[in-house]
Amino acid sequence: MIVRIARKEFTEMIRDGRFRLAGAIVFALLVVALLTGWKRHVDVSRQHAVALQTQRDLWLSQGAKNPHSAAHYGYYVFKPKLALSALDQGLDPYLGVSLFLEAHKQNTANYRPIEEATPVQRFGELTAAATLQGLIPLLIVLLAYAAFAGEREQRTLRQLLSLGMDRKDLALGKALGVASPLLLLLIPATAIGVVAMALHSGAQSITMDLPRLAMMVAVYIVYFAVFIGLVLIVSALAPSSRTALVILLGFWFFNCLVAARIASDAAKSAHPAPSAIQFNQGIAKEAKGHGEWDDQVKAVKARLMTQHNVTDAKLLPVNPEAVALDEGERRDALIYEKHFNRLNDIYQSQHRVYQSGAIFAPMLAVQSLSMGLSGTDFAQHRHFNEAAERYRRALVNMLNQEIIAQGNSELIWDFKGDRGLWEKAAPFSYTAPGLGWALGNHAPSLALLALWLVAVAIVTPLVVARVKVD
Amino acid sequence: MTNQKWKMGNGKWEMEIMVARIIKHEWRNLTADRTAWVTLLLFALVIGYASFKGQAWARHQEITLAQMRQDEDERLGAIRKLIAEEERKATEEGKPLAYPTWGPRHPAYIGIYRGQRYAALPPAPLASLAVGQTDIYPNHFKVSAGLKESFLIAQETESPFKLLAGQFDPAFVIIYFYPLLILALTFNLVAAEKEDGTLRMLLSNRVRLRNIVLGKVAARALIIFSSAIIFTLAGFALSSEAFEGGAIPRLLLWVCAVTFYGAFWFALGVAANAFGKSAATNSLALAACYLAFVVVIPSLVNLGATTLYPVPSRIEFVNAMRAETQEANRQGSQLLARYFEDHPELAKPQDTTSPFSKTGEDDFAMLSMAKDELVARRMKPLLDRFDAQLNYQNRLVNRFRYLSPAILMQSLLYDITGAGVDRYQYFLRQVDEYHQSWRRYFSPRIFEKRALSSGDLAGLPLFQFAEESGAAVIKRVLWPGLAMALLTALIGYAGLRAYRRFPIVG
Numbered sequence: 013m014i015v016r017i018a019r020k021e022f023t024e025m026i027r028d029g030r031f032r033l034a035g036a037i038v039f040a041l042l043v044v045a046l047l048t049g050w051k052r053h054v055d056v057s058r059q060h061a062v063a064l065q066t067q068r069d070l071w072l073s074q075g076a077k078n079p080h081s082a083a084h085y086g087y088y089v090f091k092p093k094l095a096l097s098a099l100d101q102g103l104d105p106y107l108g109v110s111l112f113l114e115a116h117k118q119n120t121a122n123y124r125p126i127e128e129a130t131p132v133q134r135f136g137e138l139t140a141a142a143t144l145q146g147l148i149p150l151l152i153v154l155l156a157y158a159a160f161a162g163e164r165e166q167r168t169l170r171q172l173l174s175l176g177m178d179r180k181d182l183a184l185g186k187a188l189g190v191a192s193p194l195l196l197l198l199i200p201a202t203a204i205g206v207v208a209m210a211l212h213s214g215a216q217s218i219t220m221d222l223p224r225l226a227m228m229v230a231v232y233i234v235y236f237a238v239f240i241g242l243v244l245i246v247s248a249l250a251p252s253s254r255t256a257l258v259i260l261l262g263f264w265f266f267n268c269l270v271a272a273r274i275a276s277d278a279a280k281s282a283h284p285a286p287s288a289i290q291f292n293q294g295i296a297k298e299a300k301g302h303g304e305w306d307d308q309v310k311a312v313k314a315r316l317m318t319q320h321n322v323t324d325a326k327l328l329p330v331n332p333e334a335v336a337l338d339e340g341e342r343r344d345a346l347i348y349e350k351h352f353n354r355l356n357d358i359y360q361s362q363h364r365v366y367q368s369g370a371i372f373a374p375m376l377a378v379q380s381l382s383m384g385l386s387g388t389d390f391a392q393h394r395h396f397n398e399a400a401e402r403y404r405r406a407l408v409n410m411l412n413q414e415i416i417a418q419g420n421s422e423l424i425w426d427f428k429g430d431r432g433l434w435e436k437a438a439p440f441s442y443t444a445p446g447l448g449w450a451l452g453n454h455a456p457s458l459a460l461l462a463l464w465l466v467a468v469a470i471v472t473p474l475v476v477a478r479v480k481v482d
Numbered sequence: 483m484t485n486q487k488w489k490m491g492n493g494k495w496e497m498e499i500m501v502a503r504i505i506k507h508e509w510r511n512l513t514a515d516r517t518a519w520v521t522l523l524l525f526a527l528v529i530g531y532a533s534f535k536g537q538a539w540a541r542h543q544e545i546t547l548a549q550m551r552q553d554e555d556e557r558l559g560a561i562r563k564l565i566a567e568e569e570r571k572a573t574e575e576g577k578p579l580a581y582p583t584w585g586p587r588h589p590a591y592i593g594i595y596r597g598q599r600y601a602a603l604p605p606a607p608l609a610s611l612a613v614g615q616t617d618i619y620p621n622h623f624k625v626s627a628g629l630k631e632s633f634l635i636a637q638e639t640e641s642p643f644k645l646l647a648g649q650f651d652p653a654f655v656i657i658y659f660y661p662l663l664i665l666a667l668t669f670n671l672v673a674a675e676k677e678d679g680t681l682r683m684l685l686s687n688r689v690r691l692r693n694i695v696l697g698k699v700a701a702r703a704l705i706i707f708s709s710a711i712i713f714t715l716a717g718f719a720l721s722s723e724a725f726e727g728g729a730i731p732r733l734l735l736w737v738c739a740v741t742f743y744g745a746f747w748f749a750l751g752v753a754a755n756a757f758g759k760s761a762a763t764n765s766l767a768l769a770a771c772y773l774a775f776v777v778v779i780p781s782l783v784n785l786g787a788t789t790l791y792p793v794p795s796r797i798e799f800v801n802a803m804r805a806e807t808q809e810a811n812r813q814g815s816q817l818l819a820r821y822f823e824d825h826p827e828l829a830k831p832q833d834t835t836s837p838f839s840k841t842g843e844d845d846f847a848m849l850s851m852a853k854d855e856l857v858a859r860r861m862k863p864l865l866d867r868f869d870a871q872l873n874y875q876n877r878l879v880n881r882f883r884y885l886s887p888a889i890l891m892q893s894l895l896y897d898i899t900g901a902g903v904d905r906y907q908y909f910l911r912q913v914d915e916y917h918q919s920w921r922r923y924f925s926p927r928i929f930e931k932r933a934l935s936s937g938d939l940a941g942l943p944l945f946q947f948a949e950e951s952g953a954a955v956i957k958r959v960l961w962p963g964l965a966m967a968l969l970t971a972l973i974g975y976a977g978l979r980a981y982r983r984f985p986i987v988g
Contacts, residue, residue, distance in 0.1 A: 048785060056797075070804055102646075126618050135781060136780070254762050258666070272646070287545070288546075359641065
């Protein structure tokens with residue numbers, strides 16, 4: 013019986029020209045989004061590979077210079093993108109893509125893509141994620157808003173129920189009837205996505221990306237199921253199909269266009285971040301607390317002299333300036349670490365508040381999970397930045413050790429390192445963490461989405477069981 | 483008197499009275515409806531919240547600028563104190579101050595490293611009405627005599643989650659929410675009368691269907707337009723601490739834009755009703771239009787712009803810049819020689835006994851100035867390419883914005899409030915000039931080895947933002963404004979004409 017109802021619904025929808033048109037448009041948008049997303053990913057990956065090599069070459073061929081000059085010359089690293097970022101750009105347009113690693117300071121990532129876009133981008137980018145989060149739910153609303161209200165208006169609901177049919181079966185059949193045309197649209201789109209991914213990235217990265225992709229598919233299926241349930245609930249409760257449509261369109265508008273704005277406002281007021289000036293001042297003040305360079309050297313010299321029990325600085329085994337340089341570097345790195353951790357913690361707390369908005373709008377949970385799985389969320393950005401910072405410290409410390417190793421010589425600043433020294437620094441490489449880590453960052457979203465599913469699964473049969481016949 | 487004329491059968495007069503009666507009747511109907519009041523209240527609340535958020539952002543900008551001014555005052559004050567101290571010591575000891583190798587009196591210390599001044603963009607004239615692009619671009623730069631790219635880098639000014647979600651400002655409410663309200667009031671404009679069977683009765687009077695429609699729309703428009711305008715203006719007046727007279731012309735433009743945009747959606751609602759379909763069908767059709775204009779077309783236009791004119795990769799840009807810097811470093815002494823060829827006025831060493839004076843190659847400040855100029859010159863073609871691609875993108879968007887009233891409205895509101903790209907570009911050009919003047923101030927001092935005195939610090943070049951002229955703004959908004967009016971007129975006219983063939987029965 014369930015299958016028969018589903019088949020009837022399915023046939024009805026497929027034959028309706030309006031739905032065919034809407035379905036075709038959504039499908040076309042989804043495919044365009046997938047293809048352009050994939051192309052962008054291929055371009056960026058290629059640039060990335062080239063840039064990584066160029067930076068390495070520049071570093072090795074910088075010529076003979078003092079190791080400290082080399083540390084100032086520094087190293088650029090670029091944030092890599094996972095293959096799934098082709099589906100969901102997430103926060104990437106709003107976060108910098110390149111990071112300059114240099115002596116004495118930790119920088120923030122620069123060049124946010126949004127700065128090089130036209131204002132029309134503020135309406136939202138056409139990505140697979142945007143289509144799945146916004147347009148498919150709308151399609152579900154259009155497909156199913158009249159499921160019960162319409163039958164009631166046409167007086168067919170009474171007829172149907174007089175046949176002694178189980179109302180739960182009716183609900184399930186209707187749900188499947190809505191789901192099947194969607195699958196007709198989503199399965200080919202997913203196939204296109206997987207094939208594109210397989211063509212571009214080799215077998216090696218597929219093993220890494222497939223679990224993420226599978227999880228993403230699951231998340232979206234749950235999201236659509238929640239929406240189907242919601243639409244059926246409203247359709248069963250609403251006095252007329254027109255009212256059902258108005259309510260559902262209102263909810264769609266809130267879910268897709270309003271909720272994120274309010275949630276991010278709440279997140280910002282709950283956890284305000286310092287302005288860029290304040291942030292920099294905080295670091296500068298703390299770093300300054302350790303006095304001017306000359307005083308620092310003096311202090312180190314005095315300490316070393318007592319340590320080595322000598323009365324003349326010339327008898328020390330090391331140059332105090334080199335030691336002061338090394339110690340200052342390590343000390344400042346901790347100051348930066350503290351401030352960056354504080355800032356990043358603020359952003360992650362904002363993200364927690366933002367996610368909790370999913371209590372009212374399931375889209376927020378899906379958005380979070382989707383960008384987490386695509387590796388375009390804040391946690392991924394932070395993970396990369398921290399890996400780059402560890403690399404910076406290892407690099408600078410290695411160079412400083414080289415200066416210390418020159419012993420107590422007046423000429424430590426004239427000492428010049430060569431290619432052999434530059435090669436001592438291993439090339440920068442970065443691997444993104446796995447699926448478990450990515451999901452862990454979005455646990456609240458996962459929980460809330462599951463909650464929505466459970467709630468809808470419980471409420472839908474209850475409401476349908478009590479659906480008014482007239 | 484009126485009655486007499488009515489009897490005289492003056493057709494036109496009669497019509498006008500009829501339309502006025504319909505408006506009055508509709509007005510009574512609407513105001514008696516509780517849902518209408520609830521909706522209006524919701525609208526007021528939403529605009530109130532948006533005004534509050536818009537004002538919070540404007541205040542955030544003010545606070546940033548205050549922090550910036552404080553930072554500048556403190557830094558320059560400290561430097562001045564250090565210099566004054568040195569000067570005092572020198573007079574006490576009776577020795578003239580020599581050109582320092584480094585320290586507060588060194589022109590590079592002030593001009594490049596410690597004494598930079600800020601170039602700041604004050605909040606837009608109608609800042610609390612639209613955040614626009616101001617949450618993306620920094621409103622201040624710490625201008626140094628070094629390479630422009632070194633200070634033109636934006637630091638995060640807004641939470642990435644906020645940027646992803648979008649702002650809830652009055653511009654958002656007007657672009658997204660206001661059309662929905664209008665569509666909710668018009669989707670069953672005639673369809674409901676038809677479905678209720680009252681349309682036939684109405685038309686049995688001496689009145690044309692077109693006039694009924696006009697009357698109904700006029701009553702609704704009166705309510706919606708006046709509330710949209712009153713709510714946003716009240717929000718602005720309440721949230722702006724200092725109301726400036728200069729804001730009035732811009733506010734007038736805001737009122738016009740809000741009216742035109744609303745009129746467009748009313749015209750669309752009128753046209754949708756002209757086909758005589760059911761209210762449900764109308765609502766689906768109008769929802770589809772809304773989705774197309776507000777969501778789909780903008781994202782397609784954006785996709786077209788970024789695909790046809792992709793901005794060169796920043797990754798490649800960073801690499802190129804790096805390679806140029808390395809090349810410049812390698813050139814060393816030749817670099818200065820070439821620099822002096824370009825700037826013969828600077829190639830006059832003051833102190834011929836100094837070992838640096840002939841080539842300057844051991845003076846890092848001179849080298850750095852020369853290097854920056856070389857790198858800037860070499861990088862210019864690539865930077866120009868960025869600007870050119872972005873310009874092409876903007877031009878494409880400007881051309882295709884006529885496809886969607888929402889894009890049109892966005893560009894209108896951004897321009898009117900001053901939160902858009904054009905005012906920002908105007909600011910960037912001034913920053914560029916200021917950077918030039920800052921370099922002009924310091925570069926002779928570096929090359930002629932002239933130290934700065936404590937008195938010099940008060941006379942450092944100062945950035946003063948000159949606001950865009952009103953004429954420039956009007957010129958920019960004229961075409962899109964006219965286009966929107968024309969679009970509205972066309973759709974409204976076609977819609978009204980279509981009522982001639984309205985299927986009143988069946």
